Amino acid sequence: MxxxxxxxxxxxxxxxxxxxxxxxxxxxxxxxxxxxxxxxxxxxxxxxxxxxxxxxxxxxxxxxxxxxxxxxxxxxxxxxxxxxxxxxxxxxxxxxxxxxxxxxxxxxxxxxxxxxxxxxxxxxxxxxxxxxxxxxxxxxxxxxxxxxxxxxxxxxxxxxxxxxxxxxxxxxxxxDPEHHDRVVAVISHLPYMLAVTLVNAAFGLAGEDPTPWRLAANGFRDTSRVAAGDLAMMMDIVSTNREPILAGVRGALRELGEIEQLLISGDDDALLTRLRAARQHRREVFP
Amino acid sequence: MxxxxxxxxxxxxxxxxxxxxxxxxxxxxxxxxxxxxxxxxxxxxxxxxxxxxxxxxxxxxxxxxxxxxxxxxxxxxxxxxxxxxxxxxxxxxxxxxxxxxxxxxxxxxxxxxxxxxxxxxxxxxxxxxxxxxxxxxxxxxxxxxxxxxxxxxxxxxxxxxxxxxxxxxxxxxxxDPEHHDRVVAVISHLPYMLAVTLVNAAFGLAGEDPTPWRLAANGFRDTSRVAAGDLAMMMDIVSTNREPILAGVRGALRELGEIEQLLISGDDDALLTRLRAARQHRREVFP
CATH class of the missing domain: 3.40.50.720 (NAD(P)-binding Rossmann-like Domain)
Structure with missing residues (x-):
């Protein structure tokens, strides 16, 4: 047909x-x-x-x-x-x-x-x-x-x-289904978890001070956008794709932990190398 | 005048x-x-x-x-x-x-x-x-x-x-200058560090597989956008605002670490509470 x-x-x-x-x-x-x-x-x-x-x-x-x-x-x-x-x-x-x-x-x-x-x-x-x-x-x-x-x-x-x-x-x-689920964990579910991380961390750091929200500009808006998405849909995703999401979160924890160490050590050349890699990757994906 | x-x-x-x-x-x-x-x-x-x-x-x-x-x-x-x-x-x-x-x-x-x-x-x-x-x-x-x-x-x-x-x-x-720098660390410099984290973690997880970049949709694009920004400008920012940025990165590490633990434990009610908080905060800032 x-x-x-x-x-x-x-x-x-x-x-x-x-x-x-x-x-x-x-x-x-x-x-x-x-x-x-x-x-x-x-x-x-x-x-x-x-x-x-x-x-x-x-x-x-x-x-x-x-x-x-x-x-x-x-x-x-x-x-x-x-x-x-x-x-x-x-x-x-x-x-x-x-x-x-x-x-x-x-x-x-x-x-x-x-x-x-x-x-x-x-x-x-x-x-x-x-x-x-x-x-x-x-x-x-x-x-x-x-x-x-x-x-x-x-x-x-x-x-x-x-x-x-x-x-x-x-x-x-x-x-195939397993490949699909690994891929979307990286390019869809991990962005969501990082957007949630950004919003909750920012609110924690801001405390009672309303100033951050008066100043929040495009960078915060875009990086946090997906955190405003549908909760029921995301919880369904979590319950059916837990391990790949966990692998994504762990990868992000490693990367962010290394950025923390470079900020502490003051090794700005190594930090620049890391920021440059991200910039080049991002520009490859979205020219 | x-x-x-x-x-x-x-x-x-x-x-x-x-x-x-x-x-x-x-x-x-x-x-x-x-x-x-x-x-x-x-x-x-x-x-x-x-x-x-x-x-x-x-x-x-x-x-x-x-x-x-x-x-x-x-x-x-x-x-x-x-x-x-x-x-x-x-x-x-x-x-x-x-x-x-x-x-x-x-x-x-x-x-x-x-x-x-x-x-x-x-x-x-x-x-x-x-x-x-x-x-x-x-x-x-x-x-x-x-x-x-x-x-x-x-x-x-x-x-x-x-x-x-x-x-x-x-x-x-x-x-005042100190207040300004703390605020922009949270709403501008932290989003940048998390965008870098997302891109580098995603590339690390993807390895040689090009599929993620064929599937990357709006969520990845927006959450990673600021990672494509100006490197010299960001390194100047790092060198003049290191401690507030470090505080932001540490706040994000705590939040993401707690998400990791909830994914491991399978406490989806607690995870939902966290996702809901982020969603409500985000919607307050950008209605």
Whole structure:
């Protein structure tokens, strides 16, 4: 089946699910976009925005005739749904998720009924704010979308997932789940932990003095931005990616500890070497 | 003397000096804007951009008839100039600087000849890129501009410095030098050290694997941004603000060490409390 003929059901009408629906509708890439949410208000909003063709509060009803179901809820909810949604899906239905960690999810997917075609996914995008009201069709455009087919996933099912990635303007990258989780620990979860570290350390150092917050400029704002993100999402990530995050935190503790020692010893040449390395690396990644 | 009647000489035609010149010209706030730079190319560029009325390569010539001189070079160069520029200035000349740390500079200012009126300054703005080609009249608009008059600074000289701050659209805040340096260590220098920590730790963890840099998204980009900043400027800051920066780094090591322990122990409730505190603090500072 090609995407053009497919009914796509999106479970979760938040920022990610809403934006996915919007992107599919904007590109007229599939036969129908179905939205499933817990709250009636989300469905009516998504209908008003023109993001979906039909909306359901009941999961079984919503996914009943879908050819492709995309789980767009936090990781622990995705895990719960993977364990229960199988019997609700029609034979050959492709089940994609967009959870932030992949090892636990792909492991759970291996136990799904054989008539279902599971594929893990993770689009590398998001926003500081969450919710359907900030969803937009362009959210995925130009971004990497990791796809992780299981061994059991048929070439046809993989092709349908790839088509969806292309249709929303994203760039597909295939990884294995463990590799994915190690990588996102470094480039996504560690930045979060360091942003939290910055904010809490700064508040600890400032004490009752309000002056720092009157002076806080772009540097503090950008370095701390991700600390304002969604807590439930991050705790789901922690619970499913603890060891790689811990490795990241330990790497940062080593690096920061060495900076501390250089500040104490006054070896400014060695400190400069370290700052220069970071500057060059950063400029390689974001020219 | 009011700013309207003043000849303002700006020493250093980089991002900050160029933007200051541009802002003064754009608001027609003073009698004349004089630019002083080491390279002839900077002078001709500043003239072409309409940022200055006259330009000089020679410091003595450039500041000879100035009523207000603003030092817009890195901290160590400002310190060197404070020790030598006095005899070049006419009686009553106000000498302002915009260096990133203030204790060492304000101490050096106390030894200037008595015919000079020194005032320490620090505008809380900047850009990732440096240089005259990214200068803009709006750089200071709406930003806090710290002013630190010395005990010897006359009310008239303080008023002229205040007028300049207002003319470029900035908001004046008076602090003492030690307080300023402690505050910027927390909200500016610590973010830099944590950005360096993130980049170097991430590269250490990634090793030869290029995948992280293909996946690096907004979170990594923003949290690491300041690590791409100017190295010479940062080393000047380190050398003149070592103890407050060290206190910041130690605060961050404590906080990150506690996050490590919570990840190990699996006490996710305590971790959530910590993440929630950071989120609330961040949202207070940047609503």
């Amino acid at each position: 090609s995407l053009r003929d497919a009914r796509v059901a999106i479970v979760g009408m938040g920022l990610m699910g809403g934006s996915l629906a919007a992107a599919l509708k904007a590109s007229q890439a599939c036969r129908e976009v179905i939205g499933i949410a817990r709250r009636a208000n989300s469905i009516s909003m998504a209908l008003t925005f023109g993001f979906i063709d039909r909306g359901f509060l009941d999961l079984a009803e919503g996914v009943a005739d879908a050819d492709l179901v995309v789980l767009c809820t936090p990781v622990r909810d995705i895990l719960a749904k993977i364990n229960t949604i199988g019997p609700l899906l029609k034979p050959g239905c492709v089940l994609l998720d967009i959870g932030s960690t992949k090892k636990a999810i792909c492991e759970a997917m291996t136990s799904m009924p054989v008539h279902v075609e599971p594929v893990g996914g993770h689009p590398m995008c998001g926003k500081e704010s969450s919710g359907l009201n900030v969803a937009e069709a362009g959210l995925y455009r130009g971004r990497v979308f990791v796809l992780i087919p299981l061994e059991r996933t048929s070439p046809q099912a993989q092709a349908l997932a790839s088509e969806l990635v292309t249709a929303i303007g994203a760039r597909e990258l295939r990884l | 009011s700013l309207r009647d003043a000849r303002v000489a700006i020493v250093g035609m980089g991002l900050m000096g160029g933007s200051l010149a541009a802002a003064l010209k754009a608001s027609q706030a003073c009698r004349e804007v004089i630019g002083i730079a080491r390279r002839a190319n900077s002078i001709s560029m500043a003239l072409t951009f309409g940022f200055i009325d006259r330009g000089f390569l020679d410091l003595a010539e450039g500041v000879a008839d100035a009523d207000l001189v603003v030092l817009c070079t890195p901290v160590r160069d400002i310190l060197a100039k404070i020790n030598t520029i006095g005899p070049l200035l006419k009686p009553g000349c106000v000498l302002l600087d915009i260096g990133s740390t203030k204790k060492a500079i304000c101490e050096a200012m106390t030894s200037m000849p008595v015919h000079v009126e020194p005032v320490g300054g620090h505008p809380m703005c900047g850009k990732e890129s440096s240089g005259l080609n990214v200068a803009e009249a709006g750089l200071y608009r709406g930003r806090v501009f710290v002013l630190i008059p010395l005990e010897r600074t006359s009310p008239q000289a303080q008023a002229l410095a205040s007028e300049l701050v207002t003319a470029i659209g900035a908001r004046e805040l008076r602090l």
